[in-house]
Amino acid sequence: MYKNKPRGGLLPELDNERPFQPVYVEPIAAAVRQIQSAMGAELFHSLYLSGDVARREAGETADLSLLFVCTRALNVQEYAALNTVRWRIEQSSDAIKRVLIDVVPLKEVTNLANIFRWGFFLKHCAVCLSGDNLSKSFGHFEVSWEVSKAMNDDxxxxxxxxxxxxxxxxxxxxxxxxxxxxxxxxxxxxxxxxxxxxxxxxxxxxxxxxxxxxxxxxxxxxxxxxxxxxxxxxxxxxxxxxxxxxxxxxxxxxxxxxxxxxx
CATH class of the missing domain: 1.20.120 (Four Helix Bundle (Hemerythrin (Met), subunit A))
Structure with a gap:
């Protein structure tokens, strides 16, 4: 699940190279393909997976929890296209209970004011499926009150x-x-x-x-x-x-x- 744990009480990051459980390989690949196609190269920055599937701990069925980082905020039509992709992926595999797609603009992720939210999440709670892996921009975190606040501020x-x-x-x-x-x-x-x-x-x-x-x-x-x-x-x-x-x-x-x- 994790790479070697850093020293000094810092949290480990998920292993980006470890294979996913076989039943989830195709739904994940389909999600990458369809989101890239629906959003286009100019809008697509990167896509991340979190939850049980990312940790390789899912049972026979699980939610597919995705974070789409876009180069700008989406409009109504683009959100509708993303919702269509979500529905298609849910219908394509009996292993997928729900597909959850969170969307965040790149400038929000890279804003230093949000480091305890997106920095922590990308470094310790997700794996990069496609695009420029933003987790490499952050060092390892330790559990703190600032992290707890940021992870629940919405x-x-x-x-x-x-x-x-x-x-x-x-x-x-x-x-x-x-x-x-x-x-x-x-x-x-x-x-x-x-x-x-x-x-x-x-x-x-x-x-x-x-x-x-x-x-x-x-x-x-x-x-x-x-x-x-x-x-x-x-x-x-x-x-x-x-x-x-x-x-x-x-x-x-x-x-x-x-x-x-x-x-």
Whole structure:
């Protein structure tokens, strides 16, 4: 999974040369081909893979989590083309549960103000599939409060979008997708509250939640309910939204409290 770990408590980076699990090789290759074709050479800078598939730890099925770095911000038509690519890849392989494509302009990645967000992510959480590998521009990181803040600074915006998707969903599929993603993001954000104390970074949700609960045992019920959503159990919209709103408000207040204390 990783290259040799650097000295001094710095985190390792994923091994870019290690082969992917066979069942995911073709979907990954298809994603590279189709995104390059849809976006064109002038718009395409680089493409990265994260998650279980990038770590070569995926089961028989998994999400394909991609980050597309573009030379400029996309317009509506280009986002639509990317969404078509996403749908095609999802339909092409039974091994792929969902294709998640995040988009970020190059100037945002290279902005020094975002080094704890994109520098950390590219160096330690992703592998480059195609293009100019930006991770080579960054040194190794250690787990810190700055990293935790940066990796979760878009939580409110993401949850607002997912909340809207749940509200307008007319079928279980889209509602379960949005609820699952919201729960995953909330658990990762919860772990961000304690990562600097644990001095490690957890990628898997179970150990991340366990580390969080070792510091906040009174939040066990909320974590159990979030895992219920991750398991894609049907829950009424009102209950899902209430859980999202209540727990996210608490998480954000804890971030502010710790930031005042540390920052």
């Amino acid at each position: 939580l409110a915006v993401r949850l607002k979008d997912l909340r809207h998707k749940i509200a307008i969903a007319t079928k279980w599929g889209p509602q379960l997708d949005a609820a699952q993603e919201a729960a995953e993001r909330l658990i990762r954000a919860s772990f961000g509250l304690v990562a600097h104390k644990e001095r490690k970074w957890e990628f898997d949700l179970k150990p991340a939640s366990e580390a969080f609960l070792s510091h906040y045992p009174d939040k066990l019920l909320e974590i159990e309910r979030l895992f219920y959503l991750i398991e894609r159990k049907p829950v009424k919209k009102r209950a899902v939204v209430a859980l999202m709103d209540g727990f996210s408000a608490w998480v954000e207040s804890e971030y502010a409290k710790i930031n005042r204390k540390i920052g």
